[in-house]
Amino acid sequence: MFREQYQQLHAQAGPSRELVQNVIKKARKYERRRSSKRWILLKPAAAAACLCACLYFAMPVLAASCEPVYQLMYRISPAVAQHFMPVQKSDTSHGIQMEVVSAYIHGNTAEIYITMQDLEGDRIDKTIDLYDSYSIHRPFDSTCHCELAGYDERTKTASFLITVQQWGEKEIAGEKITFSVKNFLSRKENYQDVEIPVNLTDVLQKKAKTQMVSSAFSKSRAYGEEEETPYLIVGASGQDEEEISKLLEQDAEVLDTADLKQSWELVADGIGLAGIGYVNGQLHIQRAVRNPLSNDNHGNFYLTDRKGRRLDSRYSLTFASNTSGGPERIDYTEEVFDIAKEELADCTLYGDFTVSGMLTEGDWRVTFPLEE
Numbered sequence: 001m002f003r004e005q006y007q008q009l010h011a012q013a014g015p016s017r018e019l020v021q022n023v024i025k026k027a028r029k030y031e032r033r034r035s036s037k038r039w040i041l042l043k044p045a046a047a048a049a050c051l052c053a054c055l056y057f058a059m060p061v062l063a064a065s066c067e068p069v070y071q072l073m074y075r076i077s078p079a080v081a082q083h084f085m086p087v088q089k090s091d092t093s094h095g096i097q098m099e100v101v102s103a104y105i106h107g108n109t110a111e112i113y114i115t116m117q118d119l120e121g122d123r124i125d126k127t128i129d130l131y132d133s134y135s136i137h138r139p140f141d142s143t144c145h146c147e148l149a150g151y152d153e154r155t156k157t158a159s160f161l162i163t164v165q166q167w168g169e170k171e172i173a174g175e176k177i178t179f180s181v182k183n184f185l186s187r188k189e190n191y192q193d194v195e196i197p198v199n200l201t202d203v204l205q206k207k208a209k210t211q212m213v214s215s216a217f218s219k220s221r222a223y224g225e226e227e228e229t230p231y232l233i234v235g236a237s238g239q240d241e242e243e244i245s246k247l248l249e250q251d252a253e254v255l256d257t258a259d260l261k262q263s264w265e266l267v268a269d270g271i272g273l274a275g276i277g278y279v280n281g282q283l284h285i286q287r288a289v290r291n292p293l294s295n296d297n298h299g300n301f302y303l304t305d306r307k308g309r310r311l312d313s314r315y316s317l318t319f320a321s322n323t324s325g326g327p328e329r330i331d332y333t334e335e336v337f338d339i340a341k342e343e344l345a346d347c348t349l350y351g352d353f354t355v356s357g358m359l360t361e362g363d364w365r366v367t368f369p370l371e372e
Helices: 002-013 017-033 036-057 060-065 067-076 078-084 200-205 216-222 241-247
Strands: 090-093 096-106 109-118 134-137 142-152 157-166 176-195 210-213 232-238 252-255 265-268 271-279 282-290 298-304 310-312 315-321 330-337 348-369
Touching: 090 348, 096 348, 109 176, 109 348, 134 142, 157 176, 176 265, 200 271, 232 241, 241 315, 252 271, 252 282, 252 315, 252 330, 265 348, 282 298, 298 330
Parallel strands: none
Antiparallel strands: 090 096, 096 109, 109 157, 134 176, 142 157, 176 348, 210 252, 232 315, 265 271, 271 282, 282 330, 298 310, 298 348, 315 330
């Protein structure tokens, strides 16, 4: 009896033999294109393709429910992995339900609405942010994104719009998508035009202490991939794209970071003013955020002169400690202003900040066919 039920389930869940054979053929072609000297390096790739075939012939249901197996299959062949996944349009984790509610399919584009509802508390609000913790698995090449579409305070339900556009103007109907979320942020607060109580005249009387931070490119050249440097540049922003590209490719001189035992002057919850001073004729203002990957706290500084005119930074550079993991990660963002020293005494420092009050973790996943 059990054998018959398993065979029926196997037949329903498994992809066609032709699909699996195509995966194996692709792996073999890739292996033959390489030289015999590199056969040892390519052997795992071929073995992974064979593993996908074995999963098809042996345990497709396990492959669909076991996350490591599913991820491995998706890396080898998204089409095979998505074919294995059973349709599940609703999922509940930690008292929060995620559900597929509607879809609009037109040509090579799909627009899907998904809701998240808190069934037990008030962890979801109008400021909810999935914060890049979501994944969209699909069996074809495409562009896709997810955005907050609305919030119903009465039912504590947030709606998200997922847009998927398949490349090559191919019809998208009939394919299967898996959407998953690991955590989200909520209870965000925005602080605008916050005056920072700093005597800018004192800045002119002190010599700034500086340090060098490494770019990913210079680190790989000078230190090797496995040796960790104290601080690594992780991002930059500004209006001049060419200037930003150069900043990311070379080491940079920045303000010396504050001693971790010394508390920063907080400008908002979770955001500190870590330093201010002149470096190479430009005003540098440094802010710090602890564990930004779990809170997304961020902001920016700006200056106003005596007439109330606003001066924004020319560019900003972000560098971090413990980028490879550790008990605590700190991101420093240094904003650089083009302002002469004699003009600084007539200026006032302000900032705009966003902080999150709650991080909710879970494991939500839905799989659904692209159909009306």
